[in-house]
Amino acid sequence: MTSRKNRNNRLKDKIFSVWGIISTLIGLILLVIFIGDIIIEGIHRIDWDFLTGLPSRKPEIAGIFTAMMGTIWVLLLTAMISFPIGVAAGVYLEEYGKKGRLSKLLEINISNLAGVPSIIYGLLGLEIFARIMNLGSSILAGSMTLALLILPIIIVATRESIKAVPSSLKDASFALGATKWQTIYLQVLPASFGGILTGVILALSRAVGEAAPLIVVGALAYVPFAPKTPMDEFSVLPIQIFNWISRPQHGFITNAAAAIIILLVITFAMNGVAIYLRNKWQKKIKW
Amino acid sequence: MNYRSETQELIMKKDTMDTPVETNETKKPKKDQEYKIITRNLDVFYGEFQALKNINMKILPYSVTALIGPSGCGKSTYLRVFNRMNDYIDDFRIEGDVIVDRKNIYTEKIEIEQLRKDVGMVFQKPNPFPKTIFENVAYGLRIQGVKDKHFINEKVESSLKQVTLWDEVKDNLKKNALALSGGQQQRLCIARTLAVEPEVILMDEPTSALDPISTGKIEELLFDLKNEYTIVIVTHNMQQAARVSDHTAFFYMGDLIEEGKTTQIFTKPSNKRTENYITGRFG
Ligand SMILES: Nc1ncnc2c1ncn2[C@@H]1O[C@H](COP(=O)(O)OP(=O)(O)O)[C@@H](O)[C@H]1O
Numbered sequence: 023m024t025s026r027k028n029r030n031n032r033l034k035d036k037i038f039s040v041w042g043i044i045s046t047l048i049g050l051i052l053l054v055i056f057i058g059d060i061i062i063e064g065i066h067r068i069d070w071d072f073l074t075g076l077p078s079r080k081p082e083i084a085g086i087f088t089a090m091m092g093t094i095w096v097l098l099l100t101a102m103i104s105f106p107i108g109v110a111a112g113v114y115l116e117e118y119g120k121k122g123r124l125s126k127l128l129e130i131n132i133s134n135l136a137g138v139p140s141i142i143y144g145l146l147g148l149e150i151f152a153r154i155m156n157l158g159s160s161i162l163a164g165s166m167t168l169a170l171l172i173l174p175i176i177i178v179a180t181r182e183s184i185k186a187v188p189s190s191l192k193d194a195s196f197a198l199g200a201t202k203w204q205t206i207y208l209q210v211l212p213a214s215f216g217g218i219l220t221g222v223i224l225a226l227s228r229a230v231g232e233a234a235p236l237i238v239v240g241a242l243a244y245v246p247f248a249p250k251t252p253m254d255e256f257s258v259l260p261i262q263i264f265n266w267i268s269r270p271q272h273g274f275i276t277n278a279a280a281a282i283i284i285l286l287v288i289t290f291a292m293n294g295v296a297i298y299l300r301n302k303w304q305k306k307i308k309w
Numbered sequence: 310m311n312y313r314s315e316t317q318e319l320i321m322k323k324d325t326m327d328t329p330v331e332t333n334e335t336k337k338p339k340k341d342q343e344y345k346i347i348t349r350n351l352d353v354f355y356g357e358f359q360a361l362k363n364i365n366m367k368i369l370p371y372s373v374t375a376l377i378g379p380s381g382c383g384k385s386t387y388l389r390v391f392n393r394m395n396d397y398i399d400d401f402r403i404e405g406d407v408i409v410d411r412k413n414i415y416t417e418k419i420e421i422e423q424l425r426k427d428v429g430m431v432f433q434k435p436n437p438f439p440k441t442i443f444e445n446v447a448y449g450l451r452i453q454g455v456k457d458k459h460f461i462n463e464k465v466e467s468s469l470k471q472v473t474l475w476d477e478v479k480d481n482l483k484k485n486a487l488a489l490s491g492g493q494q495q496r497l498c499i500a501r502t503l504a505v506e507p508e509v510i511l512m513d514e515p516t517s518a519l520d521p522i523s524t525g526k527i528e529e530l531l532f533d534l535k536n537e538y539t540i541v542i543v544t545h546n547m548q549q550a551a552r553v554s555d556h557t558a559f560f561y562m563g564d565l566i567e568e569g570k571t572t573q574i575f576t577k578p579s580n581k582r583t584e585n586y587i588t589g590r591f592g
């Protein structure tokens with residue numbers, strides 16, 4: 023009786039693990055095919071001229087310089103805007119606003135915000151930043167929109183990292199007469215900084231791939247020169263890719279593949295840094 | 310077992326040592342002003358649960374008072390009342406008077422940061438900051454805004470000397486405190502507390518995570534420290550209570566069952582439950 027049950031369970035176990043392996047393999051294989059296809063198509067196109075070239079109607083001389091500079095600008099500004107606001111909000115929710123119905127409501131809403139389609143943020147950015155605040159289709163307006171988009175991720179990451187700080191550390195600080203702010207600033211934030219930074223980088227690596235909200239805000243597919251100030255018009259890599267793919271000439275498809283490779287490299291590099299920071303941080307906080 | 314005899318032997322030795330104080334104290338009752346900490350009709354609640362019930366107790370300065378009792382009887386809760394460390398617990402509630410240095414610390418306008426400088430605390434598990442040894446000891450001064458480098462250096466050195474850690478770490482003050490052994494970490498935590506010049510030091514089972522040698526060092530330390538500080542220590546170890554304390558209070562399920570001179574509590578406890586506990590029959 024029991025042995026049959028056992029055998030039955032073992033069979034289920036087997037089926038489940040085989041199913042899991044197959045699913046994983048399908049995912050992996052598709053990813054490899056996709057990336058492989060793109061690399062075959064585009065890798066030979068990547069050279070110095072491609073990286074530093076301005077946009078052009080001729081695919082052989084078109085480059086990604088303006089889009090790449092736009093991406094870098096947007097990335098930096100988005101980080102500068104979202105980092106202080108997100109961390110401050112996370113600290114507030116975790117350490118100060120814990121009690122009360124309002125903070126519960128905020129908490130649920132922040133989790134929900136992370137699931138709102140990015141194009142909605144684009145519409146919000148268009149209305150508030152581009153029109154009401156009169157920033158136009160500038161890098162600043164785009165960055166503020168993306169900052170809004172990734173704020174929920176940063177807030178959640180900040181709260182998780184702060185929660186992971188052992189309470190014995192806070193106890194020690196309070197017991198020596200430190201104020202709440204001193205304890206947060208001198209103990210909690212340094213101890214959770216690795217985790218917070220990891221969250222911020224992962225959030226930014228999401229922002230780097232976004233095209234839709236920036237298109238809504240008014241980023242352009244064709245910008246003749248690289249932006250010089252936050253108020254300039256701009257393009258970013260995903261928009262450039264989108265634009266090239268929709269062209270009939272095959273040369274532009276090759277360009278798009280090459281640009282996708284660059285974008286992938288940027289994303290992987292950011293994820294790599296995030297993983298590195300997380301490991302380093304986990305090693306440091308062993309008690 | 311021979312647990313009892315060992316403890317009592319300790320007490321016998323102690324008894325002969327302490328005799329003059331004993332006669333002096335039994336003669337005339339003390340005035341309230343002479344006590345460092347007084348609790349009157351203290352009730353503590355966590356939500357609906359009452360963790361301490363009508364506690365009345367007085368603690369003398371320049372002495373070691375041990376709080377003993379089985380797990381969950383409220384020793385830590387009581388200890389954390391004195392520096393208001395329970396304040397962070399959401400549903401914590403307190404009734405009655407807690408008077409430290411003639412100030413009611415729950416009703417009078419006191420600065421909680423100042424209270425915690427006066428009433429230091431050492432925890433069960435050594436919890437140094439993940440900083441250098443030097444910065445651990447300097448932390449309490451830095452948060453007070455002390456900038457004088459010379460003063461900080463001196464204070465760090467003297468505090469580390471007080472806990473007999475100086476010779477072990479003086480060449481490695483820049484080393485991370487987490488690299489120290491458990492016993493060294495706990496002495497560092499004591500030094501960190503001493504650096505802000507407290508008057509009372511609360512210790513919550515400070516040696517329960519340590520090996521016997523480190524435990525011995527900290528017990529020795531207590532003998533020196535009680536000349537300058539008022540020490541309240543929670544301990545699970547009956548022999549430790551007998552060795553280091555002058556006064557002992559026995560708690561059971563939120564009640565203060567019995568308190569008095571350690572010699573008396575351990576040799577002729579007046580309550581049956583106290584006797585059962587100190588002889589190891591339960592707990
Ligand atoms: N934060 C808390 N919330 C609710 N109950 C608590 C809390 N802390 C302690 N208690 C309860 O209060 C009682 C006394 O706890 P404690 O003071 O830690 O005991 P002891 O230190 O003597 O082991 C225990 O029953 C414990 O479960």
Ligand SMILES: [Mg+2]
Nearest residue numbers: 384385386513
């Ligand atoms: Mg305890």
